[in-house]
Amino acid sequence: DQQVKQNSPSLSVQEGRISILNCDYTNSMFDYFLWYKKYPAEGPTFLISISSIKDKNEDGRFTVFLNKSAKHLSLHIVPSQPGDSAVYFCAASASTGANNLFFGTGTRLTVIP
Amino acid sequence: DSGVTQTPKHLITATGQRVTLRCSPRSGDLSVYWYQQSLDQGLQFLIHYYNGEERAKGNILERFSAQQFPDLHSELNLSSLELGDSALYFCASSVIAGSGEQYFGPGTRLTVT
Numbered sequence: 417d418q419q420v421k422q423n424s425p426s427l428s429v430q431e432g433r434i435s436i437l438n439c440d441y442t443n444s445m446f447d448y449f450l451w452y453k454k455y456p457a458e459g460p461t462f463l464i465s466i467s468s469i470k471d472k473n474e475d476g477r478f479t480v481f482l483n484k485s486a487k488h489l490s491l492h493i494v495p496s497q498p499g500d501s502a503v504y505f506c507a508a509s510a511s512t513g514a515n516n517l518f519f520g521t522g523t524r525l526t527v528i529p
Numbered sequence: 530d531s532g533v534t535q536t537p538k539h540l541i542t543a544t545g546q547r548v549t550l551r552c553s554p555r556s557g558d559l560s561v562y563w564y565q566q567s568l569d570q571g572l573q574f575l576i577h578y579y580n581g582e583e584r585a586k587g588n589i590l591e592r593f594s595a596q597q598f599p600d601l602h603s604e605l606n607l608s609s610l611e612l613g614d615s616a617l618y619f620c621a622s623s624v625i626a627g628s629g630e631q632y633f634g635p636g637t638r639l640t641v642t
Contacts, residue, residue, distance in 0.1 A: 459619055459633030516562060516585055517631060519571035
């Protein structure tokens with residue numbers, strides 16, 4: 417049972433435009449959400465996170481939005497740069513549980529110069 | 530560089546064999562997590578150790594086992610290997626066992642022939 421879903425396997429955007437990556441979750445116990453970026457032949461790299469007590473967290477060009485009622489979060493990258501081309505994984509954890517991360521299947525972002 | 534190291538980087542072995550994957554966490558991190566990523570799949574949580582003790586198990590087969598040693602490095606043992614065990618195996622570490630960022634190693638690519 418996939419508790420974290422990324423329904424778009426790929427996304428292409430022009431350099432300088434906004435990239436929006438989406439993620440849905442089903443487990444209402446999740447209270448911490450993270451985005452990871454992964455380049456080929458490397459491990460996932462932590463990008464940004466958000467606690468369920470917030471609905472937005474911003475770090476430079478990256479902003480994560482959380483809509484708890486819809487069990488939906490999104491990652492906005494603006495402006496998008498060619499170096500942002502990678503696979504982005506959404507992950508979630510529950511502080512009342514074992515704290516392991518539940519990952520989505522990833523979205524491959526391609527930023528076109 | 531996340532500070533998490535994994536060896537070996539690549540491993541090719543035959544069905545029925547046994548292999549050991551090794552992970553050294555970031556300096557100061559007490560928690561070690563193991564994840565499996567099969568082709569086109571998200572990362573699946575296998576097992577979590579905190580300061581030498583098993584804290585949580587995920588979708589880990591009985592043929593797989595792990596341990597964390599006093600120096601905090603961890604080993605994942607995979608036995609009676611099957612073709613379906615071919616995957617990327619990632620180790621991650623974090624300071625504590627609570628919700629928070631996990632830092633991933635570069636992974637070990639296991640190919641079972």
